[in-house]
Amino acid sequence: xxxxxxxxxxxxxxxxxxxxxxxxxxxxxxxxxxxxxxxxxxxxxxxxxxxxxxxxxxxxxxxxxxxxxxxxxxxxxxxxxxxxxxxxxxxxxxxxxxxxxxxxxxxxxxxxxxxxxxxxxxxxxxxxxxxxxxxxxxxxxxxxxxxxxxxxxxxxxxxxxxxxxxxxxxxxxxxxxxxxxxxxxxxxxxxxxxxxxxxxxxxxxxxxxxxxxxxxxxxxxxxxxxxxxxxxxxxxxxxxxxxxxxxxxxxxxxxxxxxxxxxxxxxxxxxxxxxxxxxxxxxxxxxxxxxxxxxxxxxxxxxxxxxxxxxxxxxxxxxxxxxxxxxxxxxxxxxxxxxxxxxxxxxxxxxxxxxxxxxxxxxxxxxxxxxxxxxxxxxxxxxxxxxxxxxxxxxxxxxxxxxxxxxxxxxxxxxxxxxxxxxxxxxxxxxxxxxxxxxxxxxxxxxxxxxxxxxxxxxxxxxxxxxxxxxxxxxxxxxxxxxxxxxxxxxxxxxxxxxxxxxxxxxxxxxxxxxxxxxxxxxxxxxxxxxxxxxxxxxxxxxxxxxxxxxxxxxxxxxxxxxxxxxxxxxxxxxxxxxxxxxxxxxxxxxxxxxxxxxxxxxxxxxxxxxxxxxxxxxxxxxxxxxxxxxxxxxxxxxxxxxxxxxxxxxxxxxxxxxxxxxxxxxxxxxxxxxxxxxxxxxxxxxxxxxxxxxxxxxxxxxxxxxxxxxxxxxxxxxxxxxxxxxxxxxxxxxxxxxxxxxxxxxxxxxxxxxxxxxxxxxxxxxxxxxxxxxxxxxxxxx
Amino acid sequence: xxxxxxxxxxxxxxxxxxxxxxxxxxxxxxxxxxxxxxxxxxxxxxxxxxxxxxxxxxxxxxxxxxxxxxxxxxxxxxxxxxxxxxxxxxxxxxxxxxxxxxxxxxxxxxxxxxxxxxxxxxxxxxxxxxxxxxxxxxxxxxxxxxxxxxxxxxxxxxxxxxxxxxxxxxxxxxxxxxxxxxxxxxxxxxxx
Numbered sequence: 001x002x003x004x005x006x007x008x009x010x011x012x013x014x015x016x017x018x019x020x021x022x023x024x025x026x027x028x029x030x031x032x033x034x035x036x037x038x039x040x041x042x043x044x045x046x047x048x049x050x051x052x053x054x055x056x057x058x059x060x061x062x063x064x065x066x067x068x069x070x071x072x073x074x075x076x077x078x079x080x081x082x083x084x085x086x087x088x089x090x091x092x093x094x095x096x097x098x099x100x101x102x103x104x105x106x107x108x109x110x111x112x113x114x115x116x117x118x119x120x121x122x123x124x125x126x127x128x129x130x131x132x133x134x135x136x137x138x139x140x141x142x143x144x145x146x147x148x149x150x151x152x153x154x155x156x157x158x159x160x161x162x163x164x165x166x167x168x169x170x171x172x173x174x175x176x177x178x179x180x181x182x183x184x185x186x187x188x189x190x191x192x193x194x195x196x197x198x199x200x201x202x203x204x205x206x207x208x209x210x211x212x213x214x215x216x217x218x219x220x221x222x223x224x225x226x227x228x229x230x231x232x233x234x235x236x237x238x239x240x241x242x243x244x245x246x247x248x249x250x251x252x253x254x255x256x257x258x259x260x261x262x263x264x265x266x267x268x269x270x271x272x273x274x275x276x277x278x279x280x281x282x283x284x285x286x287x288x289x290x291x292x293x294x295x296x297x298x299x300x301x302x303x304x305x306x307x308x309x310x311x312x313x314x315x316x317x318x319x320x321x322x323x324x325x326x327x328x329x330x331x332x333x334x335x336x337x338x339x340x341x342x343x344x345x346x347x348x349x350x351x352x353x354x355x356x357x358x359x360x361x362x363x364x365x366x367x368x369x370x371x372x373x374x375x376x377x378x379x380x381x382x383x384x385x386x387x388x389x390x391x392x393x394x395x396x397x398x399x400x401x402x403x404x405x406x407x408x409x410x411x412x413x414x415x416x417x418x419x420x421x422x423x424x425x426x427x428x429x430x431x432x433x434x435x436x437x438x439x440x441x442x443x444x445x446x447x448x449x450x451x452x453x454x455x456x457x458x459x460x461x462x463x464x465x466x467x468x469x470x471x472x473x474x475x476x477x478x479x480x481x482x483x484x485x486x487x488x489x490x491x492x493x494x495x496x497x498x499x500x501x502x503x504x505x506x507x508x509x510x511x512x513x514x515x516x517x518x519x520x521x522x523x524x525x526x527x528x529x530x531x532x533x534x535x536x537x538x539x540x541x542x543x544x545x546x547x548x549x550x551x552x553x554x555x556x557x558x559x560x561x562x563x564x565x566x567x568x569x570x571x572x573x574x575x576x577x578x579x580x581x582x583x584x585x586x587x588x589x590x591x592x593x594x595x596x597x598x599x600x601x602x603x604x605x606x607x608x609x610x611x612x613x614x615x616x617x618x619x620x621x622x623x624x625x626x627x628x629x630x631x632x633x634x635x636x637x638x639x640x641x642x643x644x645x646x647x648x649x650x651x652x653x654x655x656x657x658x659x660x661x662x663x664x665x666x667x668x669x670x671x672x673x674x675x676x677x678x679x680x681x682x683x684x685x686x687x688x689x690x691x692x693x694x695x696x697x698x699x700x701x702x703x704x705x706x707x708x709x710x711x712x713x714x715x716x717x718x719x720x721x722x723x724x725x726x727x728x729x730x731x732x733x734x735x736x737x738x739x740x741x742x743x744x745x746x747x748x749x750x751x752x753x754x755x756x757x758x759x760x761x762x763x764x765x766x767x768x769x770x771x772x773x774x775x776x777x778x779x780x781x782x783x
Numbered sequence: 784x785x786x787x788x789x790x791x792x793x794x795x796x797x798x799x800x801x802x803x804x805x806x807x808x809x810x811x812x813x814x815x816x817x818x819x820x821x822x823x824x825x826x827x828x829x830x831x832x833x834x835x836x837x838x839x840x841x842x843x844x845x846x847x848x849x850x851x852x853x854x855x856x857x858x859x860x861x862x863x864x865x866x867x868x869x870x871x872x873x874x875x876x877x878x879x880x881x882x883x884x885x886x887x888x889x890x891x892x893x894x895x896x897x898x899x900x901x902x903x904x905x906x907x908x909x910x911x912x913x914x915x916x917x918x919x920x921x922x923x924x925x926x927x928x929x930x931x932x933x934x935x936x937x938x939x940x941x942x943x944x945x946x947x948x949x950x951x952x953x954x955x956x957x958x959x960x961x962x963x964x965x966x967x968x969x970x971x972x973x974x975x
Contacts, residue, residue, distance in 0.1 A: 141875050148876060216901075232877050289839070289876050296838035297946055 021333075028073055028326050035066045035319040063315050070322035077329045090347075091340035098332030099325070106324025114317040121309045129299050137292045144285030151277060152230035152251045158185040159255035159273045160228040166192065166257045166271055171200045178203035187273045188250065192257070195224065195268035204274070215272055219254050223270050228255035232277070235286065249277040338366035345373055354381035410511045411436075417504040419443045419458045431494065431512045432482070444508075453482055453494075461498055461506055468500075475499040479513070493517045518713050522728060525714040529587035537584045540577050547573040590714065590725050596637035596736040600764055603683050603692055604631055606638060610645050611681070617653065626682040631692045634761040640733045645681070647726040648696040648757055652679040654719060655700025655755065662701070677754065686760065695758040702745040702752035711743055727757075734759050803827065804963035809936055811850075814974035818863070818926045820848045822915040824938050824963060828905070831958040832940070836905065841872035843889065843944040844961075846915045850926065851933040859933060863921035868941075869912055870897070873905070880908040888944070931968040938963050 041059055081099070084092035162181040169177045174192050182190040182203045189204030189212075197214050215223075222229045234249035257269040298305065338360050345357035359374045360367045405412055411428030413421055413436065420443050424436040432450065439447045445454030456478075464476040475497055482492040496510035551570040558566055604627045617623045656679055677699030684693045703711060703718070710716050712731035717724035727743075734741040739759045746754040808823035828836070836842055847866040851859040870883040883889055885897035902908040915938070926932070939962030 145876055145878070235874065235877055285876055289874070292875065293839040297840050300835055300838060300840065301946055 024073070024077075025330055028070075028330060031066055031069050031073065032323045032326070035063065035070065035323060038063045038066060038319075060311065060315070063319065067315060067318045067322060070319065070326060074322050074326055074329075077326065081329070090344060091336060094339060094343075095329075095332055095336045098336050099329045102328030102332055103325040106328055107321050110317055110320045110324065114313060117313050118310060121313065122306060125302055125306050125309065129302060134295065134299070137288065137295050140288040141292050144281075144288050147281055148232055148277070148285060151275075151281070152232055152253070155187075155251040155253035155273055155275045156228040156230035156255065158187070158275070159230070159253035159271055161185075162190065162273060163228070163255035163257045163271045166269070167259060171269075174201040175203065181271075181273075185273060185275065187275045189272075189274040191272040191274075193220070193270040193272060195270070200269065215252060215254050215270070219252070220270060223254040223256050224268055226256055228253060230254070234277075235282065248279075249282045251275045251277060335366070338370050341370050342373055345370075345377060349377055349380065354384060356381075410509055413444070413508040413510075414501065415444060415457075415461075415506045415508055417506065419445055419454060419461075421447075422505060428510075431492070431510060433492070450482075453480060456480060457496065457498065457508060460496075464498060480510075514709065518710060522712075522714055522732075525728075526590060529590055529714070533584040533588040536580065537588070540581055540584070544574055544577045547577070586725055590729055590732070596640050596733065598635040598637060598737070600633040601636040601638050601641060602631075602633050603636075603641075603694060603761070604629070606641055607645060607681055607683060607694075610642060610649070614649065617679075622653065622656070622678050623649065624678045624680050626680060628682075628684045628692075630685045631683050632685070632763055634692050635764055636737050636761060637733075640736065644730050644733050644759070645694075645696075647730050649679065649681065651726055651757075652696050652698035652700070652755075655698045658719075659698075659700040659754075690763060691760040692763065693758055693760045695756055697746060697754060697756040699754040702755045703743070708743060708745065712741070730757070730759075738762055804938060804961055806936070806938075806963050806965050809934070809965065809967065809969065810972055811932060811934060811969040812972050812974040813923055813926070815923065817922050818850065818920045818971075819974065820850075820865070820915070820918040820920055820934070820936070822846065822848070822918070822936055822938070824913050824915070826913070826961055828909060829958040829961075832961070833905070836871065836873055839873050839875050840946070841870050841944075843941040844869040844871065844912055845937070845939055845941045846918065847935075847937040848918055848920060849935040850920050851935070852927060853929075853933060862926060862932075865918050865920050867915060867918055870944075871908055871912065879903060880905055882908050882911055926971075929971070931970050933966065934969045935964070935966040937965075 038059060081092060081096055085096060162185065165181060166174060166177055171192075178190045178192060178201055181187070187204065189202065191202040191204075191212065192200040193215065194200050197220065199212060202212065214220075216231070219229050219231060230251050230253040232249060232251050251274070253273040253275065255271050255273075257271050259269075341358050341360060348355075348357070354377055357374045357377050358370065360370045405425040405427070408425060408427045409430070411431040412425045413428050414423045416422055421436065421440050423440060428436045434447060434449060436447070443454065444457060445451055447454065460476050460478055464473065467473050467476070476499075477495065477497045480494040480496055482494055491514075492512055493514045493516075494510045495513050496508060498509075499507045501507050547570045551566060554566055555563070607625060607627060611618055611623065611625055614623050656677070679699070680695070680697040682693075682695045682697070684695070685691075686693055707716065707718060711727050713724075714728040715724035716727075731741055737759075739761045741757070741759050743757050744755065745752045746756050804824050804826040806822065807825050808821065810821045812819045812821060832842060845866060845868050848864070849861055850863040852862050853859050866886065868885050868887065868889050870885075870889045872881050872883075873879075874881060880902040882900045882902065883897040884900070889897055900908075900911060902911065920926075940959060942959050945959075
């Protein structure tokens with residue numbers, strides 16, 4: 001039931017099953033109704049003699065058939081129930097229970113009534129038949145019989161007397177005598193028959209009949225032997241039910257008429273007397289006979305009667321029981337259905353299926369229950385939907401947050417109250433250069449390299465707890481300098497901020513401010529340089545002039561070695577002053593780098609232009625250019641860019657030479673033979689087509705890790721005579737141009753094979769305007 | 784053909800389950816005015832039936848005869864059918880046995896065209912019942928002159944005319960089962 005995919009309001013199966021159930025109900029109701037009607041008829045028939053005599057057997061048969069049908073239906077229902085129980089179908093137990101209860105309720109009273117009725121019927125039928133009644137009826141019958149016997153005896157005596165009277169009367173005059181006899185004996189007819197059955201004479205009504213009824217041959221035979229016989233007639237035919245008067249019964253008496261002297265059989269005569277019986281006697285006798293007959297009939301049939309009544313009763317019991325059980329099953333089904341629907345729904349809801357449940361149309365409480373349940377399920381479903389929606393939104397929000405966190409350059413760590421790392425973001429790993437995610441679940445102070453930091457953070461939090469209770473602060477902020485790696489210079493400047501999260505967690509947010517610190521340092525340097533340059537440059541010219549004047553004034557006045565000392569000292573002073581001037585100028589340049597004037601510049605043309613100055617190196621193949629002809633003009637200050645390219649090329653050449661010399665020293669080779677990798681200048685249009693990339697690659701020794709990070713800071717250099725300002729200037733110019741600058745080591749097969757600096761410049765806003773002003777950089781003079 | 788079927792349905796003459804009725808005589812006679820059947824059966828009235836009779840309750844007997852004409856191509860066709868209904872009752876008042884004989888079923892309402900006969904003893908009355916003489920089947924002209932005619936004869940105690948309680952009681956009681964059925968081919972005899 002529940003495993004059907006989807007739950008359409010009326011699937012074909014459900015409809016078929018409903019139709020079947022409906023048919024079954026109708027058939028059952030029909031059969032029950034027929035059974036009841038038949039039952040009624042049967043009960044009626046037991047009372048109504050005529051009806052029951054005619055139709056009892058048929059009714060009984062039909063009832064039996066109905067009972068059989070009911071039994072079949074019942075058997076089928078029981079079979080189905082048991083099958084369902086075997087299959088462990090849901091609700092079959094309840095159904096069987098209900099059916100059993102109803103059946104019990106129906107069957108037990110029926111059985112009780114049956115038993116009582118059985119007793120009653122068998123007793124009462126027995127009680128009808130009484131010895132006294134039978135004796136009375138018998139006596140009545142005997143009385144009637146005796147009366148009739150005496151009457152017939154009387155008639156036969158009369159006939160014999162009449163016969164004596166007629167003995168001497170000839171046939172011709174017999175009529176008068178007969179008439180007299182008739183009157184004397186109160187007979188209705190008096191007839192004289194000859195021996196062979198011929199009527200001789202008669203008196204009474206039958207005299208006028210053309211052919212009066214002859215007495216039965218047997219009587220005549222008997223009378224001829226000499227004895228008078230009498231026979232009662234007219235009582236044989238059963239009385240007509242609607243006849244009011246009793247039948248006219250007569251006594252037929254026959255006697256031999258003897259002739260004195262002659263005793264010849266040939267001429268025997270017989271006198272017949274027809275004496276009517278008193279109608280009251282006849283009626284009563286007949287009534288007694290009829291009653292007796294009926295009594296005897298019933299007495300004999302009492303077994304059948306008992307069987308009939310008991311059969312009717314038993315059949316009624318069967319019909320009632322079958323009907324009751326069937327109705328019990330049906331009603332139980334009806335009653336159980338809402339419960340089953342409910343239970344099924346509950347099961348489904350428990351399983352998490354909140355689709356709408358079936359609602360039964362009934363108006364009773366059970367139907368209402370299903371409705372309420374459906375409503376409840378709906379509400380549950382709505383609530384769950386709302387929760388799911390909220391959860392989805394929450395998930396989305398969390399996803400957003402996660403994305404934000406993941407892409408935050410700041411490091412974020414959530415700590416528990418005792419300093420255990422609960423969660424981190426990729427920023428934290430990046431900033432701290434430690435796979436922090438691997439340390440989740442451990443204390444921050446236990447992470448290798450972060451011991452001091454972890455302690456400090458904990459301390460900060462502890463102080464913050466105190467502070468917060470006093471001043472109501474909601475966060476603390478503190479700058480840390482973190483030493484990572486082995487090198488003493490390798491430090492990360494962090495600014496960390498801590499706050500309490502809801503619950504026992506703590507939030508630690510930190511930023512790598514090394515670059516900011518670096519920028520601040522650079523700025524400070526610039527200021528120092530500017531001041532120093534100003535202060536130092538002023539005395540330099542007088543020093544130089546003074547030295548030259550000394551040489552000029554003393555040139556002719558000194559001898560040999562003194563002259564040589566003077567010349568050498570002056571030269572040293574002048575040279576050193578020059579060097580100092582250059583140094584000061586560089587400082588000044590760095591500090592006073594003018595603001596860039598951004599104009600369209602063709603980078604390729606610029607590079608080509610500059611490479612002219614390096615013709616010597618180019619021709620030796622020490623410098624190579626790979627220029628992307630697709631490069632559109634960029635926005636830039638050609639003058640400053642020239643300096644950038646110069647600086648970078650110079651650096652690259654220096655690094656390559658240094659590496660070559662080191663290698664040749666190591667391997668004992670000629671310096672010139674070690675030129676394996678040229679310096680490569682490359683321009684490229686970015687893949688997105690929005691930036692132009694300028695890359696300078698060398699084949700030097702690369703940068704140490706700590707230098708790499710601070711290479712753009714002033715006075716950071718790897719060269720013995722470098723001022724450390726070259727890359728600082730480059731960086732400054734790149735910043736002016738809004739260009740991204742990256743410095744990295746070139747790594748091949750895990751070995752450092754050189755370094756590369758790349759700058760990516762923004763294009764002109766519109767490429768059409770670029771096309772209109774190509775080669776603008778050529779207008780600028782070459783440095 | 785029907786004989787075969789009848790033989791199948793009621794196998795063999797003088798069956799034991801015929802209710803102890805023996806068919807002693809069965810003759811087909813052609814008289815001047817019609818075709819008659821003479822039959823005689825022999826049976827003893829069981830004690831139960833005798834008791835019922837003594838109590839004055841009427842018992843009915845039926846004798847039926849059917850005459851067929853053979854058809855080789857189809858079912859035999861029935862030429863004639865006749866039945867004789869007999870009602871035997873004892874009258875306690877007159878102590879006589881009365882037998883009513885009628886060609887149509889005798890109802891309690893009236894005996895109609897029945898012929899009545901009185902007997903002084905049960906045996907006499909039964910003798911009269913056991914002899915079924917001159918049961919008129921058909922007009923002579925309606926019956927072909929064949930050497931043999933299929934005849935079905937039935938004789939039984941008609942329990943359906945008994946009072947219902949008796950019927951209910953009588954069902955399945957062998958005492959009430961007085962019946963015989965016989966289907967034979969009879970030669971047509973000339974009536975004396």
